[in-house]
Amino acid sequence: MLRLSSVWIILISWNLLAFARSLDDDDKTIGDLCFLCRCNLDKTDIDCSRRGLTDIPNGLGLQVTKLNISNNEFTKFPESLSRLHNLVNLDISSNQLKGLPDNALYNLTALVVLNLSRNYFDSWLNLNPNDVLLPATHLKILDLSYNKFQTMGNLANQELLISPSLETLILDHCEINSIHGRSPLSGLINIRVLKLNFNPLLRIQNLISSSLRSLFVSNCELTTLNHNELMFLPSLTHLKMSNNYRLELASSANNLFSQSLKYIDISYCNILQPNLKGFPSLRKAILNHNMVRYLESNAFANNTELEYLDLSNNNIASLRYDTFRGLKMLKHLDLSWNEIAVIPEDSLLEMPSLTQLKLSRNYLSRVGHLRSMSVTILDMSSCELNTIGKDSLEGLQSIVELDLSQNLLSYIPDSISSNTLKYLNLNYNRISSINNLTFFMLNRLTSLSVVGNRFTMIWRRSFFDSNPYLERLDLSDNMWRCDCSDENMRDFYDFVTLEPNKKEESFNLICNSPANVNTQTWLEACYFTWNPTEKTANADTLIWFIVVMIIGLSLCIILVSGIRSSMKRRLAAIQAERERQVEEARDRLRQMRIRAEQEALCNTPDPRDLIAPPSYDEALSMPKLNVSCHSLNETGSGKTRRKRGRRKTKSSGDLLEETDRNGDAPVYDDLELTETQEEDRQRRRRRRNRRYGSHEIAELDQSPGARRRRMSEYIVENDDSVIVEVQAQLERPLRPRNRRYSIDDNDVRESDF
Structure with a gap:
């Protein structure tokens, strides 16, 4: 039993050790992976995009749920992904894939999003469409955009994508030119969204x-749609066909029909008539930027559930009173950027739920007596309006915001009335004056904007006595005339700019006249007029300020001059110290140079010692001596040396000629081989020039050797106690030469020279 228990303990410890090692290896590989790619804290989101990868890097843990390997160089779908059974989002776009094996998504049961866009797919068969999506039982979104499938027509059974879970299929930019024959969606039983943009x-x-x-x-x-194209899509609710420049809808009411469609966008097309009668459940219709020229009576009678209608940027010239009949649920109507000149007064009553009406950029000349029980926002900007009636707003019983900006209005009638209007925009018109009755009947007015008009006279506070809720006044960019002596100006300024009921910023109130205050704010132009006591006090303050400034400047000048003088003295001292140091350095250099010259004079070798001995051929051409060669090293007297002088060594030819001429042995004038050599050797004399073969050293008078010789002569002439005998030594060893020996050892050899 003990043995069994010990064996079990050993096995358990071994397994634990192996498990710990595997964990260490996993941590190490994960660390290497996160060094190459971007990882989140829990290593579930890995981004390896734009790394030039051709295969999956090592270290991917089973906990990974989102993997991005896009913009790499994959040519085959990586097989190692099959072990990532927790993967939810896989992005392998912008690679070089040309096909998918049938088991590419094996074991990826949790996969929800698969992005295969921007690859090299050119045939549906290369995808193995019948089998490749089946293992991914939770796949919802498949992106195949930016490939080159070219067609979805007459697809055979083996070319159909089959997936019971796929809901969104994206095929944008796939060069698909036709959809016909068998439906390509027959294998996608739960498809919800199809994109073919x-x-x-x-x-x-x-x-x-x-x-x-x-x-x-x-x-x-697209150019046209058959009337039954949408009948085979019974669940279709959202249809977007914008930017099909040749698309037209026939005038027949049965041209296009869908009982379920709720949203349609056919903007930027070639639509001449809306023809939305075939969509009884329609909620939102966008038909802007088309070629609609007119609207028929009861054009939207069958769209009883329509809530949003956009007909902007068309060529609509007129409206009929029954054009919008039947639009009982319509809340937003956009007719801007058309050519409408007149709006029937009762045309808005056909839309009892309408809250927002846009009529900007039309050709309306006057604000008519529009009637609506529900309109709260009315935009009539940039319509060339020049007249607004006194009772123009009485028919709009729910109006809250009215935009009349950028028109040609020159005045506002008195007592224009509305019990609901809060925001009135009159910017950039030609209005020049108002009075205390202008806004008298707008008791709910909260914001008034008159930017860019032609007001010159300052308003009065009493103009707004009947507007207790006024919170905002925009008065900038007007030609205000600032009369600072007018008490009304200061009173209105306080009313507009002071707390707690501040309505405008003071920097927006700019004077335009008189000329001396042009471009100044009201406060800058009138401050001293509104505060005369401060003006007189300011004169004394100015005088004291000038005096203090003069004294301060004087002190600053004195301080600066003192600092400059001290700096000059300091610079002068520094310069003197520097010159002294330079002079000392020059003296040291001069002494060092003199010492070096003296040492060089003493240590300079005699140039004669540097002459190499004669070569073998030169030695052969030299004459033989009758006496010993030891006399050549002896130093002759200065007198003898002066008598002899310098002359060239005669060659062998000259010696022969002289021998023939004298009939005797060669004569050597430069060597005195006499019996007096022993006596002359005992006397003090100058050292003679050494000659080797035909070479002779000619010294200059100013050379170190000449100077040293003159010094030695001087020493020899004045001192008889010491005789120095110098022998020449070569700095480099002589190369070995073949020596020629005579028969008699006592005879003088040629090598002795």
Whole structure:
């Protein structure tokens, strides 16, 4: 039993040790992975995009839920991804994939988003569409955009994508030019969204799906749609066909029909008539930037649930009183940027729920007697309005915000009335005056803006006695005339700019006249007029300020001059110290140079010692001596040396000639081989020049050797106690030479020279 227990303990410890080592290895590999890629704290989100990878890096843990390996160089779908069973989001876009194996998504049961866009797919068969999506049982979004499938027409069974869970299929920029034959959505039983934007599609045929809710075919080349195209999409609620520049809708009411459609966008097309009668459930319709020229009576009678209608940027010239009949749920109507000149007074009553009406950028000349029980926001800016009636707002019983900016209004009638108006925008008109009755009937007015008008006279506080809720006044960019002596100006200034009921910033109130205060604020122009006591006090303050400034400047000048003088003295002392140091350095250099010259004079070798001995050929050409060669090293007397002088060594040819001429042995004038050599050797004499072969050293008078010789002569002539015998030594060893020996050892050899 003890043995069994010990064995079990050993096995358990071994397994624990192996598990710990595996954890250490995993931590190490994960650390290396996070050094290469970006990881979050818990290592569940890995971003390895733009790393030039061709395979999955090591270290991916099983806890990874989001992996981005886009913008790399993958040519095959990585097989190692199959072990990441917790992966939810996989982005492998912008690579070089040309196909997918049928088991590419094996074991990826948790995968929800798969991005395969911007690869090299050019055929549906390369995807193995029948099998590749089946293992991913929770896949919801598949992005195949920016590939080159080119067609979705007449797809065979093996070319159909099959996935029971896929809800969104993105095929933008795939060069698809047709959809016909068998429906490509028949294998996607739960498809919700299909995007085919930016494809050269001409027609859509036989697109069948009972679950499709959103269809996007914008920026294509659609020209027309059959009346039954949307009938095979019974769940379709969202249709966007914008930017199809040749798309037209026929005038027939049965041209296009969908019982379920709630949102349609056919902007930037070639629509001449809205023709939305085939969509009874429609909630929002966008038809801007088309070619609609007129609206028929009861044009929207069948759209009883329509809430948002955008007809802006068309060519609509007129409206009929029954054009919008039947739009009982409409809340937003945009008719801006058209050519409407007149709006029937009762046309808005057909829309009892309308709250926002945009009529800007039309050709309306006057604010008519519009009637509406529900409109709260009315935009009539930039419409060339020049007249506004006294009772123009009485028919708009719920109006809250009115925009009349950028028009040609020159005045506002007195007692214009509205019990609900809060925001009135009169910017950039031609209004020049108001009075205390202008806004008398606007008792709910909260904000008034008159920027960029032609007001010159300062308003009065009494103009707004009947507007207790006024909180904002925009008065900038007007031609105010500032009469500072007028008490009304200061009173109105306080009313507008002071707390607690501040209505305008003081820097927005700019004077335009008289000329001496032009471009100044009201406060800058009138401060001393409104505060005369401070003006007199300011004169004394100015005088004292000038005196203090003069004294301060004087002190500053004195201080600066003192600092400059002290700096000059300090600079002079520094300069003198520097010159002294330079002079000392020069003296030291001069002494060192003299000492070096003396040492060089004493240590300089005699140039004669540097002459190499004669070569073998030169030695052969030299004459033989009758006496011993030891006499050549002896020093002759100065007298003898002076008598002899210098002359060239005669060559062998000259010696022969002289021998022939004298009939005797050669004569050597430069060597005195006499019996007096022993006597002369005992006397003090100068050292003679040494000659080697045909070479002779000619010394200059100013050379170190000449100077040293003269010094030695002087010493020899004045001192008889010491005789120095100097022998020449070569600085480098002589190269070995073949010596020629005579028969008799006592004879003088040529090598002795």
